Amino acid sequence: MRMDDEHVADGTPFGDPIDEPPATRARRLLRAGLPTTDLAPALAEETDPLLFATVSGAHLYGFPSTDSDVDLRGAHLLPVAELIGLHEPDETRSRMWDNDGVEMDLVSHDLRKFVRMMMRRNGYVLEQLHSPLIVHSTQAHRELLALAPGVLTGHHAHHYRGFAATQWRLFEKTGELKPLLYTFRALLTGIHLMRSGEVQAHLPTLIAEVSAPGYLPELIEAKAEAEHGAATGLAPTRLQSDVDALHEVLADARDRTRLPDSPAAYEALHDLVVRTRLQR
Incomplete structure (x- = not known):
């Protein structure tokens, strides 16, 4: 996995992996049991811009096996035309490939669908968003992380x-x-x-x-x-x-729990989705 300002990787549940030095991220990546090959070429094959991609599954949970595949999860950005026309948009994309003998799969949702899932008490997507095993990150990823506490509830x-x-x-x-x-x-x-x-x-x-x-x-x-x-x-x-x-x-x-009964970040997330789409 290549590690620079926009393609970073990490193997620890602690700290802020986005801002860590590449050498530190590389060491933590190895400790997480992940392959160290460059994933940038594979991610570049995505037809729509990726807003973030992280590692989920057993590697994130801290109990990978020697034969575990690598589960990549994230969000992408569909063009406006696909959302305002008559055709139903394909909001979820899934792709599998072999990476030096390791089975990889990437599942990503359009930003609007991903945010809607965040608002529906979906812990799974929140874990993907907060995963410190970051393969690709953007400013939208950082903003989603900043707003994520506003969707947490006791439910x-x-x-x-x-x-x-x-x-x-x-x-x-x-x-x-x-x-x-x-x-x-x-x-x-x-x-x-x-x-x-x-x-x-x-x-x-x-x-x-x-x-x-x-x-x-x-x-x-x-x-x-x-x-x-x-x-x-x-x-x-x-x-x-x-x-x-x-x-x-x-x-x-x-x-x-002190968590509220309902999310508080609806309008802020709405603004983020609209702004990010218009900036494309």
């Missing part, structure tokens, strides 16, 4: 409860370690968000900040060996008890 707890429940059912069906870690990650992210007002998706960091089962570091280490490895060595009843307990903690954190 985001429902997003994380629902996501955790879905992943837990997948774990019960497959017995794989991946959905089990996703379950814990979602619950801890939701708890941390309700308590601090901060979007934090990195599981090793969350373990240090939120009371969590002591076996999670071992599960992370086991997941590093294989993307679809089985979860072994823990009784299902204990896992169920720990997951249920974290659901209760999240519900309590939701009841006690």
